[in-house]
Amino acid sequence: MPALFSELFASLGFAFMQRAFVAGTFVALSCAILGVFLVLRRFALIGEGLGHVSFGAIGLCLLFQLHPVYFSIPIVVIASLWILYLAEQSKVQGDAAIGLTAALGVATGVLLASLGGGYNVDLFSYLFGNILVISPTEVRLSILLSLVVVAVVVLLYHDLFVTAFEEEYARVQGTPTRWINVALVVCTALTVVLGIRVVGIMLVSSLLIFPAISALQIARSFRGVLIYAGFFAVFSVWLGIVASYFWDLPTGATIVFVNFGCFLAASAAARLFGR
Amino acid sequence: MKILAVEDLAVGYGGVEVLSGISFTLPAGDFLGLVGPNGSGKTTLVRAVLGLEPSLRGTIELFGRPREEFRQWQRIGYVPQISGSNHRGFPASVREIVASGRLAGKPFPRRLGREDGLAVDRVLDLVQITPLAGRKIDSLSGGQRQRVFLARALVADPELLFLDEPTAALDPSARESLYELLLAINRERQRTIVMVTHDSGTIGRYASTLLYIDRRLIFFGSFEDFCGSAAMTGYFGGHAQHLICHRHDRVGKR
Structure with missing residues (x-):
């Protein structure tokens, strides 16, 4: 065991590990916080949908040799607003809006991959992500955007809470629920793009969903859910990075399995302590 | 002072009217019972007044201002x-x-x-749910949740x-106790309900x-007038009207 710890500390000397921990922590925290609101609004699958949209967006960026993260952000933000617009129309259900947008995103990516030929490998590398190869610029972007997301949630905390609990009541209180929803989906779009580097397109929604549902098992208040979700998210990313480093596992998938372990542990604790 | 004024209100969905010809005014301190059969548009009327349903025509004024311009939502409390x-x-x-009721x-x-925390303490005490303060909302019974709302x-003392x-x-005893509480709020605090x-x-x-509606205004006036109204006898039939009105031992009649 001491040897394991000494190796762990030694690994932290590597710049790529430091970058992975820093970016992973910030992205995990912002995903966890937003995930709580999304899960409670029954809008959790928007992460999945936007992840699929980012597949098309990254394909577009690679085709035109643009930076995949920078230029995906506006595309995914627009897609998030499109999903919200569709979901607010009474004739399209929220999950259907997400589903059709996701399908369009994947179809775009596949078409571009087919047209672009040579860059297929680059595009498909985004499917499963690898936080260990994240660049210093992407780390800075992750910190900046995560801080923006956390600041928005802190400023709008009560509005997000009351809207999540009962949107119509929130409106009667004069809460600008439409703008609150816009803020929520735009922040989600930002974190999804960042999360792609951590766990990849296919697994990015897990960063939003798992910590929230684990926290919901044991928390007794709304603030408690946010705190537990943040803890589970950061713990999962840290343990996932360490485990993938030591046992040479794919980092994204390892993080998801640690998250799943947290969910099982939280469910067991809830049963044990009757929460 | 008129706290609420509704004039020739019509509400509908997809161009189909579900409520029409609703006009009434409510002075400060009144306790209005909005009554009607299932599907008569009672909830729709309240939602329209609160801006949750768009009106097809007519006007709504809250505290003397058109609803579209009304922004003082802290003056209104709502239990959906x-x-x-x-x-x-x-x-x-x-x-x-x-x-969260203090946010408006x-x-x-x-x-x-x-100050908001103290207000919460006071209202929990008023509604007699202080022991429930730390409980999760989804662990409560329907009656307890109703008190929470x-x-x-x-x-916010609306x-x-x-x-x-x-x-x-609510069960009959909880129902009576809620009515008593509302009556006290209406009489002692001069709140309009x-x-x-x-x-x-x-x-x-x-x-x-009483405001009795059935997709249109059937009756608006006092309970005594309601019971003596020939229009209501025509609407209900004499027997049904008697059943509604025979318990006319008004509580704390003004």
Whole structure:
């Protein structure tokens, strides 16, 4: 065991590990916080949908040799607003809006991959992500955007809470629920793009969903859910990075399995302590 | 002072009117029972007044201002209709839910402080749910949740209170106790109440005014007038009107 710890500390000397921990922590925290609101609004699958949209967006960026993260952000933000617009129309259900947008995103990516030929490998590398190869610029972007997301949630905390609990009541209180929803989906779009580097397109929604549902098992208040979700998210990313480093596992998938372990542990604790 | 004025209101969905020709005014301090059969448009009317449903025509004024221009939402409390599936799995505590009732009227970014905490304590005590303060909302019975939502509506001390079937989940004793509480709020605090209910007989014992609708205005006036109204006899039939009105022992009649 001491040897394991000494190796762990030694690994932290590597710049790529430091970058992975820093970016992973910030992205995990912002995903966890937003995930709580999304899960409670029954809008959790928007992460999945936007992840699929980012597949098309990254394909577009690679085709035109643009930076995949920078230029995906506006595309995914627009897609998030499109999903919200569709979901607010009474004739399209929220999950259907997400589903059709996701399908369009994947179809775009596949078409571009087919047209672009040579860059297929680059595009498909985004499917499963690898936080260990994240660049210093992407780390800075992750910190900046995560801080923006956390600041928005802190400023709008009560509005997000009351809207999540009962949107119509929130409106009667004069809460600008439409703008609150816009803020929520735009922040989600930002974190999804960042999360792609951590766990990849296919697994990015897990960063939003798992910590929230684990926290919901044991928390007794709304603030408690946010705190537990943040803890589970950061713990999962840290343990996932360490485990993938030591046992040479794919980092994204390892993080998801640690998250799943947290969910099982939280469910067991809830049963044990009757929460 | 007229706190609420509705003039020739029509509400509908997809161009189809579900409510039309609704006109009434409500002075400050009144207790209005909004009554009618299932599907008569009671909830729709309240939602239209609160801006949750667009009106097809007519006007609504709140505190002397057109509803579209009204922004002083802290002057209004609202207890929406609840169902068993509402709020299932939502992790908030009773205290958090009640405290959210203090947000109306606060400037951006909305924050809750010590004074808000004290107001929450007072209203939990008033509604007699202090022991539930730390409980999760989805762990409560329908009647307990109804009290929580009443507390949330009252915590900002609004001048006008809308309650949509607040007695639906209550047993007879809890129902009586809620009516007594509302009457006290109406009489002692001079708060105006609009209460939606099916129960014409019971509301008649407490409300000072009745508004009976069935997709259109059927009756607007006092309970005594309601019972003596030939129009209502024609609408209900004499026997039904008698059943509604025979318990005319008004509580705390003014």
